[in-house]
Amino acid sequence: MSKQIVTGKRINEQMGEPIGPYAHGVVSTGRLLWIAGQIAWDAEGKLVGKGDFGAQYRQVMRNIEAIVLDAGGEMRNICKVVNYVTIALVEGSEEYAQLSAVRREFIPGDLPAVSTLVEVKSLMEEDALVETDAVAVLD
Numbered sequence: 711m712s713k714q715i716v717t718g719k720r721i722n723e724q725m726g727e728p729i730g731p732y733a734h735g736v737v738s739t740g741r742l743l744w745i746a747g748q749i750a751w752d753a754e755g756k757l758v759g760k761g762d763f764g765a766q767y768r769q770v771m772r773n774i775e776a777i778v779l780d781a782g783g784e785m786r787n788i789c790k791v792v793n794y795v796t797i798a799l800v801e802g803s804e805e806y807a808q809l810s811a812v813r814r815e816f817i818p819g820d821l822p823a824v825s826t827l828v829e830v831k832s833l834m835e836e837d838a839l840v841e842t843d844a845v846a847v848l849d
Contacts, residue, residue, distance in 0.1 A: 732825035
């Protein structure tokens with residue numbers, strides 16, 4: 711898998727550096743792995759970390775990691791992440807810091823993936839605070 715972070719004069723002039731652990735663009739080649747939205751469920755289908763954003767996001771990333779590894783990839787193969795959150799998650803908040811720290815723990819690299827963060831009213835699990843889907847490019 712080849713993954714290259716897109717950088718350049720226009721990006722720097724138009725948008726500047728990303729505010730978190732993501733890249734504005736990634737160019738890749740290889741087989742695509744589309745990962746369905748993951749909620750912080752454990753193997754018994756129980757929500758991990760009720761009321762605790764950091765614990766839920768860590769379980770979500772563990773679930774994504776299991777899918778990537780079972781598909782024959784590594785977390786460094788993640789190119790796109792979309793986080794759906796039910797709480798206001800803004801730069802500087804405790805929850806945003808937790809999201810950034812957990813993501814850096816699971817996805818290596820300075821700018822590991824392109825990312826979107828969307829606040830939603832609710833998720834399919836009543837007490838879920840975050841759901842994440844992703845795309846990985848495998849070798």
